[in-house]
Amino acid sequence: MAPTPYPGVAAARPNRMDALAVFLIGFAVFTMSMHVLRPGPVNVTVSDAAIGGCMIALMLRHRINATPFARSTFFWCFGLTLMLGGLLVSSIANGDPLRWIIIAGQYAFAWLLLPMVFFSLSSGQMRRCMLWFVYGVAASQAFALAISAFLPVSTLKSLFGPGFLAGNGRLGALTGESNWNGAVIAFALPMLISCLHYKLIGRISAAICTVFLGWGLIACASFTGFGAALLAVMITLGLSNPRRLFKIGLPLAGLVIGYLVSGLPLPAIFQQRVAGALTSGDLSSAGTFEGRAMLIAEAWKLSEQTIFLGFGADRYREVSEFGAPVHQFLLLILTEGGAVALAGLLVMLSILWVIALKSLKIDRQGGATAVAVLTVFCIFTTAVPHMYTRLWIGPVLMALAAVGRVQQRWAVAERPRNPGGENWL
Template identity: 40%
Template sequence: MNQAATLSARRGWRAIPDRDRVPLPIAMAVFLACYLSWRPSRDIMFTASDMLFLLGGWILLTRKRLPAEPLGPFTAPWLIAFTTMLAGLLIGSVASGSPDRWTIVAVQYIFAWIVLPFLLIGHGHRYTMILARMWLLGVVAMELVGIIVYSTFDMSFETARQVLGLDFISGSRRLGVFATDANWNGAVIAMTLPFAFYLASKKLIGPIFTVVSVAILVSALTFSASFTAFTASVMAIVIFLTVGAVRPKPWAILLVLAAGSLVVTGEYTPEIFQKRVGDAIETGDISEAGTFTGRVALIADAWEMAGDHLLVGIGVDQDRVVSKLRAPVHNMYLLVLVEGGITALLGWVGMMLVGLATAISAFRHDRLVAAVALSVLTTFFIFSTASPHMYARLWAVPVLVALAVARDVSMQAEGGEPTRSGRRFATRFRPADARLSSTAR
């Protein structure tokens, strides 16, 4: 780049309002949010992404750029619901004599669902689009590395774990990559596909990058061999196309049909995918899907315990101790009910409803925005019925970025800027026929 071009680029960067700039640590934190194995200790959920989030949060705080209400009118209900959930879990933990474990889990939940919203939501359209692209890039890069290693690494499971990390490739040769779990990796992919379609629809990524990214994500999805992830991905795509009123091009339809036929027939798909997912699709028998039978047994056990602990739960992380099967139920709703009673369940459901309301509120302003928010949330809802505690950042970040997209379009329609901590911006009003800028659309 010559000197004139360099000067022009610098002037262009300076021309960007400070409120629209994403601190580099936060951009990198979003990029690495699903890299859970990148942490100093397997016993402590504090990753490289978390460290970068803290650094980026400090930058925003010192520059007085933290929004006072990241979710706008939905901020108070969100905080109330979250507090209700933690209160229920605390009551159960104190009653069971294990408040120390509640403290650890509460800190994780607070960081994921209270701190991160202030860092990711309510900062403006340009800020949010950078976050969406960084999330997509981070997941695509991780899956590309995973596919290359999966296709070339032929050592034993024990060697793979020592060299690559916890369950990069599981004992049954399922791809977990840096997410440390094949099912979690599948969830990450399912929540990322809508971002690829949204950014492509807004022409924020090129068609070649879109095709390559989707191909990498879908390939990695088959290597993860997760029935839940496969089902969630299909539902996410259908919701995005339906809500967004997207009309796929003929070549895209043919490509999807060809890919679907390969999946159904088992051609060019990993053997483990055919065993865990393909057979269930072909026969229509969901009991053949992965560990379905075992999870049903855990649900039945948890449902029995819930009847005895409806008002006061058994305490955080006590389900795995009290359960006859010595494992936590893989259903977030049942888990908080058992461990925190009806109070905790109402809090968690309240948070989900607030997120849903935020996504739906964007529909009248921009259908594509509502489409990406609802498709990501749907995927999250599906996995919340198949996962234990959900404070890992790979759950929170895609959901919060999707809600940030929805919140931004509502802010632009309202014609104002969010109130920042430490100062207030004057509300700007625009003519009714110019409330949505072309970039927002």
């Protein structure tokens, strides 16, 4: 009998409920980036439903990890309480408490229950979850690129929503929004490098995934996504093995930049929104940078009024002269929940960084992936409003749990591998 990877798991032999939990989490991470797969406008996706089912299965087996961040769990919960508490008080004073209930439920699921689920599985299982996340993102690009070649934009919008393929040609794929699509691709690329390192995927399969991820990254024409993806790959290669950075990373970056400045063919929308800004150095031509900068400047000015009490959950758009939420996560929390809510968010972000940097000592490759994925997350805090949708925090938690020592005594036992092949998860 093969030894189990964690001492505390030896007595817990896998059963059907364990197998169900593992299957559900695999399906959940495969579809995590596919935000259009939800019933109507409700922000509950098929991935969320699978995560909920996995949680129930783990609870029935008494294997749910209630302390996913070990001793830091108390501070994590304290930070989440501060953030949601600040939003609650501000909503009662200035906003709509009913709207707070919806937003608080979304954050509680994403930032509290999701880590409990991920850290209830072994690090080996979470590495394979990263692989299935990569497969899901690549499949989303492949499907979108293929179907958009045959169906008109009007039909695609009626089937998958307006963000699947924008009128200007930007690809949102099954993520449903082009910038979000750039984000999940940026998350997937360092994960793909990690899976290749752990030999969870063959070189041919990795090359096919890279083609679709790269094609999708160009087609979504997200300046933030492109920059985050390039930086994430450099971080993964540099922190895991500096020699790979010089042998692979820098030549690859040079090849990409050389192609951009050479004037060779590129999709018009990518040339307009990304390549032009990179080659000229003029960020004002990078997509909607100018509009976002105006919103950020407005939010910074309004934050003088929201130190003690914010405008309330989801109310920034009502007080803004532009009628839209500021696309800067930290400023949005400050203006809607006050300084207390912002302090809570900063506590949680600090915990994520401490765990990611410490993970470099446990597993160099896994730690490098965690740092790269967290870097992408932090980059996008400057480009999006509320971040309770699971495709944001989910990849970060996945990468951290793939390194983890925290879940040792909780992890669901892994099934022995079949002599003729490897189990899917």
